[in-house]
Amino acid sequence: MAQLQKSIDKRTALLKATLSLVNNGGIQSASMAKVAKIANVSPATIYLFFESKQDLVNQLYLDVKGSFAQAAFSQYESDDEVKKSFEKVWIAMAAFKLENKEEASFLSQCDNTPMIDEETRQEGLKYLTSLFDLWSKGIKEGIIKDISPYLLYAFSIYPMAFLMNLDNRSLCPLGENVINEAFQVAWDSIRV
Amino acid sequence: MAQLQKSIDKRTALLKATLSLVNNGGIQSASMAKVAKIANVSPATIYLFFESKQDLVNQLYLDVKGSFAQAAFSQYESDDEVKKSFEKVWIAMAAFKLENKEEASFLSQCDNTPMIDEETRQEGLKYLTSLFDLWSKGIKEGIIKDISPYLLYAFSIYPMAFLMNLDNRSLCPLGENVINEAFQVAWDSIRV
Amino acid sequence: MAQLQKSIDKRTALLKATLSLVNNGGIQSASMAKVAKIANVSPATIYLFFESKQDLVNQLYLDVKGSFAQAAFSQYESDDEVKKSFEKVWIAMAAFKLENKEEASFLSQCDNTPMIDEETRQEGLKYLTSLFDLWSKGIKEGIIKDISPYLLYAFSIYPMAFLMNLDNRSLCPLGENVINEAFQVAWDSIRV
Amino acid sequence: MAQLQKSIDKRTALLKATLSLVNNGGIQSASMAKVAKIANVSPATIYLFFESKQDLVNQLYLDVKGSFAQAAFSQYESDDEVKKSFEKVWIAMAAFKLENKEEASFLSQCDNTPMIDEETRQEGLKYLTSLFDLWSKGIKEGIIKDISPYLLYAFSIYPMAFLMNLDNRSLCPLGENVINEAFQVAWDSIRV
DNA sequence: CATGAATGAGATTTCATTCAT
DNA sequence: AATGAATGAAATCTCATTCAT
Numbered sequence A, B, C, D: 001m002a003q004l005q006k007s008i009d010k011r012t013a014l015l016k017a018t019l020s021l022v023n024n025g026g027i028q029s030a031s032m033a034k035v036a037k038i039a040n041v042s043p044a045t046i047y048l049f050f051e052s053k054q055d056l057v058n059q060l061y062l063d064v065k066g067s068f069a070q071a072a073f074s075q076y077e078s079d080d081e082v083k084k085s086f087e088k089v090w091i092a093m094a095a096f097k098l099e100n101k102e103e104a105s106f107l108s109q110c111d112n113t114p115m116i117d118e119e120t121r122q123e124g125l126k127y128l129t130s131l132f133d134l135w136s137k138g139i140k141e142g143i144i145k146d147i148s149p150y151l152l153y154a155f156s157i158y159p160m161a162f163l164m165n166l167d168n169r170s171l172c173p174l175g176e177n178v179i180n181e182a183f184q185v186a187w188d189s190i191r192v
Numbered sequence E: 001c002a003t004g005a006a007t008g009a010g011a012t013t014t015c016a017t018t019c020a021t
Numbered sequence F: 001a002a003t004g005a006a007t008g009a010a011a012t013c014t015c016a017t018t019c020a021t
Helices: A002-025 A032-039 A043-049 A053-073 A082-099 A101-111 A118-140 A149-156 A159-168 A176-190 B002-025 B032-039 B043-049 B053-073 B082-099 B101-111 B118-140 B149-156 B159-168 B176-190 C002-025 C032-039 C043-049 C053-073 C082-099 C101-111 C118-140 C149-156 C159-168 C176-190 D002-025 D032-039 D043-049 D053-073 D082-099 D101-111 D118-140 D149-156 D159-168 D176-190
Strands: none
Touching: A002 A032, A002 A043, A002 A053, A002 A101, A032 A043, A053 A082, A053 A101, A053 A118, A082 A101, A082 A118, A082 A159, A082 A176, A101 A159, A101 B101, A118 A149, A149 A176, A149 B159, A149 B176, A159 A176, A159 B149, A176 B149, A176 B176, B002 B032, B002 B043, B002 B053, B002 B101, B032 B043, B053 B082, B053 B101, B053 B118, B082 B101, B082 B118, B082 B159, B082 B176, B101 B159, B118 B149, B149 B176, B159 B176, C002 C032, C002 C043, C002 C053, C002 C101, C032 C043, C053 C082, C053 C101, C053 C118, C082 C101, C082 C118, C082 C159, C082 C176, C101 C159, C101 D101, C118 C149, C149 C176, C149 D159, C149 D176, C159 C176, C159 D101, C159 D149, C176 D149, C176 D176, D002 D032, D002 D043, D002 D053, D002 D101, D032 D043, D053 D082, D053 D101, D053 D118, D082 D101, D082 D118, D082 D159, D082 D176, D101 D159, D118 D149, D149 D176, D159 D176
């Protein structure tokens, strides 16, 4: 048990170290040696948990995407009406991103990079099933535009990455009011 | 004269080689040796045109961003009404991205990566001045939401990167009708 | 334990390889690749022991200077009278240089080159403290000229480098009698 | 004529550029490109005057050594008595080194380096013929120790390099009194 | 005579990964 | 299970030299 816990801790430390390094200088600056040093293990130890650097990054992606999804849908109740549900999810996503800037920044960086395997990326998409279902329902009810969910995603969710980026670069700090404005824009874009 | 042309050609070939390599495997896989080989020059020759790898990538970014901006605003006429103008620009941007997939994909990849110098990134922003002016005008006329231009950008322009990505991965091919739908969504998001 | 010994052996082999290469063609001809090959390790292995080529050369300098100093002062006894002491040290120095030609030649080469960090050079000077003390004593006793120790060094010790050089180039082989003559000259230069 | 002069000027500029670069960072930092830039010519032009980098350095050595010798013996009159002559030469040498620090420093650096061809080094020795003759005469007169001129050189002339070095590194600034002290030491070392 | 452009070879250094212990 | 040592391969960049003009 204690042994298992130590193992988990090490894995976590390695993921965390990778996250921080990738955020600060891109994947190229996250060398296995640096990751190992920050996580306080030997480079060789990494390979007990991950098959390769690619695997390490992939697993990190899934890990972070999982946390993100969990946060996003934690308040979600299927009884709520569509707009309310969407708002809950959207706001929860924004909150997660503001509270976990490293994770958020990492996910943004993954979006358009060959950093992550296509396969793993697909895997990550599954976390959004609930959202897609919600949109389906909204479309049936005539509340949401009857267009590809990818479009809905592109215009209502994806922009958050850009906002986070601005916030990080201090170009447009995200206070509560900006968040609310942004939600309004998101909703206007997809509602009928 | 012929000499100058040869120089320009070589520079262009180098930029093109870099573009293609970065697109296919990220900045890390675009080694100077590979770039040189594809451009049919010696590695040393690269340094006649670019100070360093970082400089090469920065210049490529500005180059591509410049082409993009030029295409975006080529039809732009300040006499048009705001919505018409915005539509022209938006459609021109989409067209550019569809016709120059490599360039588009590269710009997306640059968005959230430490690949590009902050300074160079700022430089790249200048190309969008006209768009920001247009929004200003729209806000004054009460046609466009009175919010930060960054938000307007995030929800009406930035999503294109995601769409391009989908198209590239064959997840949502962009035909004319999808483009039109997407424009409608973009406009709904920022209009009052 | 065996591991530690192997480490030490490798470091030594690297230093030795560097010594030999620098002697034969100057610092520029002692490439890391050549050093590695001669020491029978991979180039990457060098960096387990030395931070950089500069560090490698600096450490070699200190190493050799240390050996030299140890040899020089091994017979030194503070009870001896000044001239006797000086003679012991001088002769020991000459003997070291004759028995360790590579080391001697390397030290000469370091003398007036930007090869070695100023800081490291200062560090190397410390090895001569005993000699400076001896001169101090001699000056107080009125036996040695009351001038800067740097001058004393320049005229009584530094010339050995030139002699070594001659010997190496077979221009003036150093037999015992020449050594004795030379010592006489050295002593005449600094004695009152 | 004007053409010839321009040629000579270029050669001089190249030598000067090399001198300065070698002094500041050793031979390795004097790249042909840098030399060319400082001398305001194209890299290719260097090869109109010098066969190779080695040749450039060799010629510089002979050039500087020549200037040094000329200065050293400019006051020399064969009628003077030996000590007077030696003093004149020694002081003239010191003066040259103080007034032409770059040249002096360069010569020091050449002393124990494989920087200069053995052949060229031999060539440089010829400049000292007069001095060797003077010593011959002194030995015959019983004024100077009857030992190899190499030894005489090592202890009375060679130390100047060390002094210059100290001066450059501000460890022992050479004023007139230090120079006079030093001459006394030099003379004591070789006189009977 | 003079050059700017071009380069192959090679410099230093880093990296992902392995393996004996 | 865990590691520190070791490395081959490759990365970025520099250099002495050449050659068409």
